[in-house]
Amino acid sequence: MKLIKIIPILAIMLSVFVIGCNEDDENNPNNQGNNPTISATIPESNEVNIARNNAVTVTFDVEMDPATINSSTFIVTQGTTEVDGNLEYSEMEATFTPTMAFNALTAYTATITTDAKSLEGNNLEENYSWTFTTGGTNANIENVDLGASGNYVILSKTAINNTGTSALTGDLGLSPAATSYITGLSLTDYTGYATSAQVTGEIYAADMADPTPSNLTTAVENMITAYNDAAGRSAIDFLELGTGNIGGKTLTSGIYKWTNTVTIPTDVTLSGSSTDVWIFQIAEDLTMSAATNIILTGGASAKNIYWVVAGQATLGTTSHFEGIILSMTGITLQTGASMNGRALAQTAVNLDGNAVTQPAQ
Known part of the structure; x- marks a missing residue:
């Protein structure tokens, strides 16, 4: 008796299931899942x-x-x-x-x-x-004000070390470190400054006669202010470009930002007019390989190019660099490297038979 009652119930359930399947088949002919989202x-x-x-x-x-x-x-x-x-x-x-x-x-x-x-x-x-x-600057980038630090081709807080024979065009400044932390340039002392056969310009250190110490204090403060300004620009045009490898690229004016090290293993070109500005914000090191070049085209000017480096900036042997390096750490030019720009470091600048020339204004 119970079996007879159960069979009709099963039949009804099976009928409902089949009807439901038929309805699904009509809505989804492939009967293979839902629409993607x-x-x-x-x-x-x-x-x-x-x-x-x-x-x-x-x-x-x-x-x-x-x-x-x-x-x-x-x-x-x-x-x-x-x-x-x-x-x-x-x-x-x-x-x-x-x-x-x-x-x-x-x-x-x-x-x-x-x-x-x-x-x-x-x-x-x-x-x-x-x-x-998008964000960015639409190429209307305000230049970085170097203040008094822009009076120097090399400015450092802790040391300027030279090996070999260099050719440095522009003034050198060191503060708060003393003259003894300028090595390898065979200085000739004068009142308030020194000279060197390797320097077309004058050399200043914090222990020289007034007004040199106060002038250098201002220059170093301005260098730090310029670094903070350039590093803090937030209208980013290009983020993590090349994941840090910019070799072989042609870079137009803009603000570039990386949260890691930037390498230049092959030549890189900066293309723009004489008024265009480039700001490169680098959270770690900047490393340029030996015999590579930064090439400027279209009238681009080294005085408007800012490499803002939180770590160490290293220019490889016989490489050629363009622009102003604002480094929170040190700057090292390896043997025979040349630079059209300024090396402004919050620690030391190390040279090895280099040609460094301040950019034309």
């Missing part, structure tokens, strides 16, 4: 102050068919103009990298279309769009 984007929707070299990344909630992630389904536009770029897809994440840097202070829209499909063949249910706005 977007779980995250970089930049986020309405985010501002995005670096101009920032990639645009979208993360899906399922694996997608790579063939459907292309320039027709992942589109970045500025107004009605489509932005050229390269696309990569891996592990549910698609990344668009612009061929040219985004414009500064500009709104962009990224869109994923419904032609993007999951591996199961399910389309994105509707177009997904979001907008972000």
